[in-house]
Amino acid sequence: MKTSLSFISFVLIAMMFTSCAKSTEDNTSGGNTVDTSYQPSSAGSSWLYYTRDTIGTLTDSIQVTSTGRDTTLAGNTFKILNYDTTLQFQYHSGNQYKLRTSAYSFATTLGNISVSGVNIIHINNENDPVGTTWNFSFVDGGIISVSGFPVQTRAIGKVLYTGISDVENGVTYNKVFVSHIDFQAILPSFPPTTTYSNVQGMDIYTAKGVGIIKIITYDQNGLKSTIQSLKRYTIK
Numbered sequence: 001m002k003t004s005l006s007f008i009s010f011v012l013i014a015m016m017f018t019s020c021a022k023s024t025e026d027n028t029s030g031g032n033t034v035d036t037s038y039q040p041s042s043a044g045s046s047w048l049y050y051t052r053d054t055i056g057t058l059t060d061s062i063q064v065t066s067t068g069r070d071t072t073l074a075g076n077t078f079k080i081l082n083y084d085t086t087l088q089f090q091y092h093s094g095n096q097y098k099l100r101t102s103a104y105s106f107a108t109t110l111g112n113i114s115v116s117g118v119n120i121i122h123i124n125n126e127n128d129p130v131g132t133t134w135n136f137s138f139v140d141g142g143i144i145s146v147s148g149f150p151v152q153t154r155a156i157g158k159v160l161y162t163g164i165s166d167v168e169n170g171v172t173y174n175k176v177f178v179s180h181i182d183f184q185a186i187l188p189s190f191p192p193t194t195t196y197s198n199v200q201g202m203d204i205y206t207a208k209g210v211g212i213i214k215i216i217t218y219d220q221n222g223l224k225s226t227i228q229s230l231k232r233y234t235i236k
Contacts, residue, residue: 035235038123038177038206039092041079043068044236047211050169051228062228064088066236073100074119074140097123097206106199108220110147110187113199115139121157122179122204122212132159138183146188153185154196166205168214168229173207180204198222209235 035042043066051060065082071089072078078089078100091098104118117140124134138155145151161178180203184196201218213230 036209037092037097038126038208039090039097039211040209040235041066041068041081041090041092041211042236045234047233048231049228050231051226053226054224059226061231066090095123095126096121097126099212106183106220108146108187108199113144113146113185115144118183120155120181120202120204122181123177123206124157126177128159128162130159130162133157144185146185149188151185151187153183155184156182160203166207166213168205169231171230171232173205173210173213175208176213177206177208178203179206 034040046063046065049062049064050058051062052058062084063082064084067080067082069080070077071080073089076091076093076098078091078098081088081090083101087102089100089102091100099120099122101118102116104115106113106115119136119138119140121134121136124132124136134157136155136157137153139153142153143150144153158180159178160180161176164176164178165172165174166176166178167173181201182198183200183202185199186194187197187199197220199220201222203214203216203218204212205214207213210230210233215228216224217226217228219225
């Protein structure tokens with residue numbers, strides 16, 4: 001009888017330990033995740049980002065949460081995310097990853113250029129080697145209005161690093177893919193030109209099983225303007 005009770009007690013303790021271990025493994029910073037892609041988006045997953053200026057002063061914090069719901073935009077199926085007080089959309093098919101915002105503004109020497117949304121292919125193919133480039137349209141139709149003039153636009157992506165480690169807010173992330181994006185437009189000028197000029201740039205750091213861990217934004221002149229980095233996350 002003692003042997004049976006001891007065995008049952010051991011089993012109960014083991015079950016309790018296993019249950020506790022699973023409940024505490026909430027896939028927060030450093031935890032294991034079920035979705036090992038560069039852009040997990042299961043319902044309830046969340047990411048908290050800190051935004052700092054170029055001297056490191058904290059200027060804002062942004063909470064992003066996946067609704068798990070789908071929507072079709074420009075012919076692609078995106079996951080809907082609550083992005084602070086607005087929306088963000090994520091697309092993943094095969095080895096390609098995209099972001100889409102519900103609104104965006106570029107600060108230029110001609111004033112702010114506001115668009116209803118911006119598309120970003122931050123990983124065109126996760127197997128691309130360093131130095132690979134790709135072109136895409138960052139606004140639907142490729143045309144924006146600048147000072148009342150229709151302006152042609154384009155975006156150019158480039159792979160900067162693959163498979164590296166990166167530390168953000170004290171947490172080390174591995175298998176990080178880093179791309180640089182240049183948003184360009186043929187700005188109105190006299191005499192008229194057909195040359196594209198940068199209106200903004202971004203470095204986007206993405207970690208497998210986590211998502212975007214950092215975005216460095218550059219102004220029209222190529223100078224850093226903001227750094228948005230991941231503080232903590234939960235993958236459901």
